[in-house]
Amino acid sequence: MKRDFDLIIVGAGAVGGALAAALRNSGLSIAILDAREPPRFSSEAEVDMRVFAISRASQRILDALGAWEAIRMARVSPYREMHVWDATGGGSIHFDCADVGEPLLGHIVENRLIQHALWEQIGNGAHITPIHPVTPAAVEFDAQGVTLVLRSGRQLRTHLLVAADGAESVTRKLAGIGTRGCSYGQQAIVAHVATEKPHRCTAWQRFLPSGPLALLPLQDGRSSVVWSLDEGRAGEIRALDDTGFCAAVTEESGAILGKATATTLRASFPLQLLHARAYVRQGFALIGDAAHVVHPLAGQGVNLGLLDAAALAEVILDAHARQRDIGDVGVLRRYERARKGGNLAMITALDGFKRLFSNDIAPLCLLRNAGLSAVDRFTPLKNAFVRRAMGLQGDLPDLAR
Ligand SMILES: Cc1cc2nc3c(=O)[nH]c(=O)nc-3n(C[C@H](O)[C@H](O)[C@H](O)COP(=O)(O)OP(=O)(O)OC[C@H]3O[C@@H](n4cnc5c(N)ncnc54)[C@H](O)[C@@H]3O)c2cc1C
Secondary structure, three states: OOOOEEEEEEOOOHHHHHHHHHOOOOOOOEEEEOOOOOOOOOOOOOOOOOEEEEOHHHHHHHHHOOOHHHHHHHOEEEEOEEEEEEOOOOOEEEEEHHHHOOOOOEEEEEHHHHHHHHHHHHOOOOOEEEEOOOOEEEEEEEOOEEEEEEOOOOEEEEEEEEEOOOOOOHHHHHOOOOEEEEEEEEEEEEEEEEEOOOOOOEEEEEEEOOEEEEEEEOOOOOEEEEEEEEHHHHHHHHHOOHHHHHHHHHHHOOOEOEOEEEEOOOEEEEEEEEEEOOOEEOOEEEOHHHOEEOOHHHOOHHHHHHHHHHHHHHHHHHHHHOOOOOOOHHHHHHHHHHHHHHHHHHHHHHHHHHHHHOOOOHHHHHHHHHHHHHHHHOHHHHHHHHHHHOOOOOOOOHHHO
């Protein structure tokens, strides 16, 4: 087949960028496309509205891709403890890195910084062609490969097209892959706030009947609010002025860090549960939010996506080394088998948590409060939870080990 690239990745977010960086020295010719220009990062600029709690497994992947050192040097915030408690009842759970013999639980990192650091690595790849700003208009499959038609009319031929274009993935839809899921009817409001008390390198999360409110520690001493709320209430909270927003955060967080004294502007993100019915077909694969979207209450979305990118890179490199067609569905199924079951288990667990904690039926409140406190006291189970969330155990791709 006459092709323009061996591999085309649509979406240069953290996940698509990680896949490109993982394959940059493979000898494969790769195009990475995005609707936007690559983000720029400056330590002088305000902290990105989108910050992620990055697990140790994600840190190891970014390290293996050569991006972690630049991220660490620029602006990250390690967190060593996590405190989760229920506003209805006295249940709570506390995780401490010392309990699992680790120096930290993870890092809070800006999305823009991860993308920027990955772009620096992608730029070192001799066979990688960035193409932006572009958007796909059609995807055509035939016996020899795949044609991606761009809105401009340009056509690109490839053996393997990877959709990494996020939750609303146009590429997934154009490839005809369906999804299961639902809207949560919620928005996550994010803002960075200054507080009276220091955050003590701790991630705080209070479960309210209306949704969880998290305070994630930032390097400059502020905390990043991630507050999930039903749409109506989210609209009201967004409309508050800074003083009103700070007062609401103070009250709804139980003033765990004292008063919130200053805030940035607010941004909001619609929340949904989504899982693709298939991750692959001949000449095609999905990774990251294009394949699965989870509630942000446990900060797992990008961590799952980076594991997808690492697992797919492993399968592609192996097939390429054996001179097999990297777009062959038999090859790609190895990636699907490695990731889909584990992602589904995480999606199901997070959805269960979300529903359990947003419920104020009295027996359920009692049960979950008792459950939280029981797990808190049962150290082996608690440590097993934390080790899995950190990516220290489980079936991990080589890049995450
Ligand atoms: C409020 C909130 C808090 C979160 N906190 C955490 C957390 O703490 N930890 C965690 O692990 N996860 C967290 N997540 C989840 C995380 O944001 C996502 O899982 C992650 O961003 C997915 O990365 P991605 O690269 O797959 O997709 P995206 O980040 O959505 O990137 C997609 C890329 O594709 C491009 N694109 C989109 N459409 C097109 C198109 N048509 N054509 C070309 N390019 C296109 C976009 O420009 C973008 O560059 C959170 C999510 C929310 C909403």
